[in-house]
Amino acid sequence: xxxxxxxxxxxxxxxxxxxxxxxxxxxxxxxxxxxxxxxxxxxxxxxxxxxxxxxxxxxxxxxxxxxxxxxxxxxxxxxxxxxxxxxxxxxxxxxxxxxxxxxxxxxxxxxxxxxxxxxxxxxxxxxxxxxxxxxxxxxxxxxxxxxxxxxxxxxxxxxxxxxxxxxxxxxxxxxxxxxxxxxxxxxxxxxxxxxxxxxxxxxxxxxxxxxxxxxxxxxxxxxxxxxxxxxxxxxxxxxxxxxxxxxxxxxxxxxxxxxxxxxxxxxxxxxxxxxxxxxxxxxxxxxxxxxxxxxxxxxxxxxxxxxx
Numbered sequence: 419x420x421x422x423x424x425x426x427x428x429x430x431x432x433x434x435x436x437x438x439x440x441x442x443x444x445x446x447x448x449x450x451x452x453x454x455x456x457x458x459x460x461x462x463x464x465x466x467x468x469x470x471x472x473x474x475x476x477x478x479x480x481x482x483x484x485x486x487x488x489x490x491x492x493x494x495x496x497x498x499x500x501x502x503x504x505x506x507x508x509x510x511x512x513x514x515x516x517x518x519x520x521x522x523x524x525x526x527x528x529x530x531x532x533x534x535x536x537x538x539x540x541x542x543x544x545x546x547x548x549x550x551x552x553x554x555x556x557x558x559x560x561x562x563x564x565x566x567x568x569x570x571x572x573x574x575x576x577x578x579x580x581x582x583x584x585x586x587x588x589x590x591x592x593x594x595x596x597x598x599x600x601x602x603x604x605x606x607x608x609x610x611x612x613x614x615x616x617x618x619x620x621x622x623x624x625x626x627x628x629x630x631x632x633x634x635x636x637x638x639x640x641x642x643x644x645x646x647x648x649x650x651x652x653x654x655x656x657x658x659x660x661x662x663x664x665x666x667x668x669x670x671x672x673x674x675x676x677x678x679x680x681x682x683x684x685x686x687x688x689x690x691x692x693x694x695x696x697x698x699x700x701x702x703x704x705x706x707x708x709x710x711x712x713x714x715x716x717x718x719x720x721x722x723x724x725x726x
Contacts, residue, residue, distance in 0.1 A: 575603020668692035
């Protein structure tokens, strides 16, 4: 192999990683140019094993990542932290279900992956980041989460590479927020395991939540304020002591064989007025084996059809 300089046509940590790993076998320096900085787990891990990897920030949020080939790597102990993309579901459930107080330990808190937490904090979430430490070159933290009333925000396009897998569950959380949550620059959601913009818009609509969407954006109209389907106006409350309205739920949602869509709607159903079901849960095993057992252990009630 020979070293190259390569400019990614689209932001992709997977493609970047493949080229950097190939560059280990090429004499000299292999450089990948990305228009937007993507998750850097591979770079951190290579440094942990002794490779020489540098990252240079460039104008406009771009980055150049360079690996020096043919290094002398050394075996290291690695403790793999919990995946923020999986932690997102119990985290969001704790925010939505009244009375919840959950601590999620050993979560990978890489700054190029934790934009969901930043966004939820802007929405008013009570999330405390505790015990921040380094494991094998990766930042790790414990997240203490308490039930929180949320408000709608605008999520800027530059965050998309840092939270692309978390938009489905963010959309579920936005259904409970006061006002509109607008997510920009999310065109990649249309080419995931499913068209996630279409899947979330259709499923949320079935659950009584208004969603507007374009090719690279989505806006969820939360039920906490304003008349149905609109913006502004007086808060709408239910008749049980003045609590903000929750999504009606009560729908059977097509998961489209997409694990994140499936888990997002099960999470929404934990706090909706009526239970939410999905047509197929098998895809959840793709990324979160034990999801049902863990969530039920926290107090959720996820059942297979026919179970009592």
